Amino acid sequence: MAGGEVLRQNLPEKLEESPSGANELHVLxxxxxxxxxxxxxxxxxxxxxxxxxxxxxxxxxxxLGLDGDKKSSIGFDSVKVNLIMTDYSMPGxxxxxxxxxxxxxxxxxxxxxxxxxxxxILTRIDRCLEEGAEDFLLxxxxxxxxxxxxxxxxxxEVKEGEKRCCKRSRxxxxxxSSMTHxxxxxxxxxxxxxxxxxxxxxxxLSSKKSRL
Amino acid sequence: xxxxxxxxEAAFIRSSLxxxxxxxxxxxxxxxxxxxxxxxxxxxxxxxxxxxxxxxxYNIDQALLSNPTDFTKLDDYMHQFKGSCSSIxxxxxxxxxNGFGEYCEVQNYDGCFRTFQQIKQEYITLKKKLxxxxxxLKEAAQIK
Numbered sequence: 172m173a174g175g176e177v178l179r180q181n182l183p184e185k186l187e188e189s190p191s192g193a194n195e196l197h198v199l200x201x202x203x204x205x206x207x208x209x210x211x212x213x214x215x216x217x218x219x220x221x222x223x224x225x226x227x228x229x230x231x232x233x234x235l236g237l238d239g240d241k242k243s244s245i246g247f248d249s250v251k252v253n254l255i256m257t258d259y260s261m262p263g264x265x266x267x268x269x270x271x272x273x274x275x276x277x278x279x280x281x282x283x284x285x286x287x288x289x290x291x292i293l294t295r296i297d298r299c300l301e302e303g304a305e306d307f308l309l310x311x312x313x314x315x316x317x318x319x320x321x322x323x324x325x326x327x328e329v330k331e332g333e334k335r336c337c338k339r340s341r342x343x344x345x346x347x348s349s350m351t352h353x354x355x356x357x358x359x360x361x362x363x364x365x366x367x368x369x370x371x372x373x374x375x376l377s378s379k380k381s382r383l
Numbered sequence: 384x385x386x387x388x389x390x391x392e393a394a395f396i397r398s399s400l401x402x403x404x405x406x407x408x409x410x411x412x413x414x415x416x417x418x419x420x421x422x423x424x425x426x427x428x429x430x431x432x433x434x435x436x437x438x439x440x441y442n443i444d445q446a447l448l449s450n451p452t453d454f455t456k457l458d459d460y461m462h463q464f465k466g467s468c469s470s471i472x473x474x475x476x477x478x479x480x481n482g483f484g485e486y487c488e489v490q491n492y493d494g495c496f497r498t499f500q501q502i503k504q505e506y507i508t509l510k511k512k513l514x515x516x517x518x519x520l521k522e523a524a525q526i527k
Contacts, residue, residue: 206431206467
C-alpha cells in the first residue's frame with residue numbers, strides 16, 4: 172500500500188471534504204484591505220484551500236461564534252477552521268487583539284493563528300509570537316508562504332493520524348521481512364528536520380527572527 | 384494589427400515597467416495566480432486597486448486641506464495606501480510613500496503636500512501604462 176493512501180485514510184475528520192472528495196484545509200482570512208482580501212483569497216484557493224475572508228476582527232469572532240452572543244454549545248461543531256490568517260494593522264480590533272481573543276477561547280485556542288504585516292517590527296513580531304501566533308508573515312504574502320503554511324498544518328493533522336495508523340499497522344504486520352513501515356514516507360521523516368514552524372521554544376523564536 | 388505584434392507590444396510594456404522600477408516582483412507573483420479559470424486576475428486586482436485607492440487619495444487630499452492638519456489621520460491613510468501599492472507591486476508609487484511618512488512624522492506640512500503631488504503623478508503614470516498594457520492584451524486575445 173502506498174504511503175499516500177495510508178495517510179489519506181487516517182486523516183482525522185477535522186479536514187473538510189470538498190465536493191471532489193479531497194481533504195481541504197479551511198482557512199479564515201482577516202484583512203481590512205479590499206485588495207489584500209482579493210489576493211489572499213486567490214493565494215489560498217490556488218493552494219486548494221477552502222477560504223472564508225472577512226474584513227475585521229469583529230467579523231472573524233462573529234464567524235467563529237466567539238462574539239459573546241448567546242450561542243449554544245454547538246459553536247465548535249458548526250465552524251471548522253484549520254488556520255486563521257490575520258492582518259495586524261486593522262481599525263478597531265487589531266490582529267493582535269484578535270489573536271488574544273482566540274487564544275483565550277478554550278474552543279479555538281488550538282487553531283494556529285498567523286499574523287500578516289507590512290511592517291517588519293521586531294517588538295511587534297515578538298509580541299505576537301509570545302501571545303501564541305504560529306508565524307508572522309511579511310506582506311505582501313507570497314504563494315511560497317501559503318504553501319509552507321499549508322504543509323505545516325497538514326503535517327500537524329498527519330501527526331495525529333500517524334499515531335493511530337502506526338498503532339494499527341504494527342499490530343497487523345509482524346513479518347520480519349518488512350523493515351519499512353507504511354508511515355515511513357519522506358513526508359513524515361521531514362518532520363524531524365522541520366523548518367521554522369515547530370513548537371515554540373527559545374531556539375525556534377530566534378530562528379524565526381533570523382529568518383525575518 | 385496582428386496578434387503577435389500586439390502581444391509583443393504588451394510584453395515590451397511589461398518588461399519596461401519591471402526594468403524601470405514601476406513594478407516589482409509582486410506583480411509577477413500576481414501573474415502566477417492567474418490561470419485558465421481566472422484569466423483576468425491581474426487586471427481585476429489592478430482595477431480594484433485603482434478604484435479602492437481613489438477613495439484613499441481623496442481622503443488624503445481632504446486631510447491636507449483641513450486646518451489644523453491631522454498628521455495621525457494622514458499617516459493612517461497613507462499607511463493603507465502604501466499597503467495596497469505594495470500588494471500590486473507598484474514599486475515607484477510605494478517608494479514615494481516612504482518620503483511622505485517621514486514628513487508626517489516630523490509634522491512637516493509642506494513636505495507632505497509636495498510629496499503627495501509626486502505620489503499622485505506616479506500613480507497616474509502607472510495607471511495609464513497599465514491601462515495600455517491590459518488593452519493590448521485584450522485586443523490580442525480577441526484575434527484568432
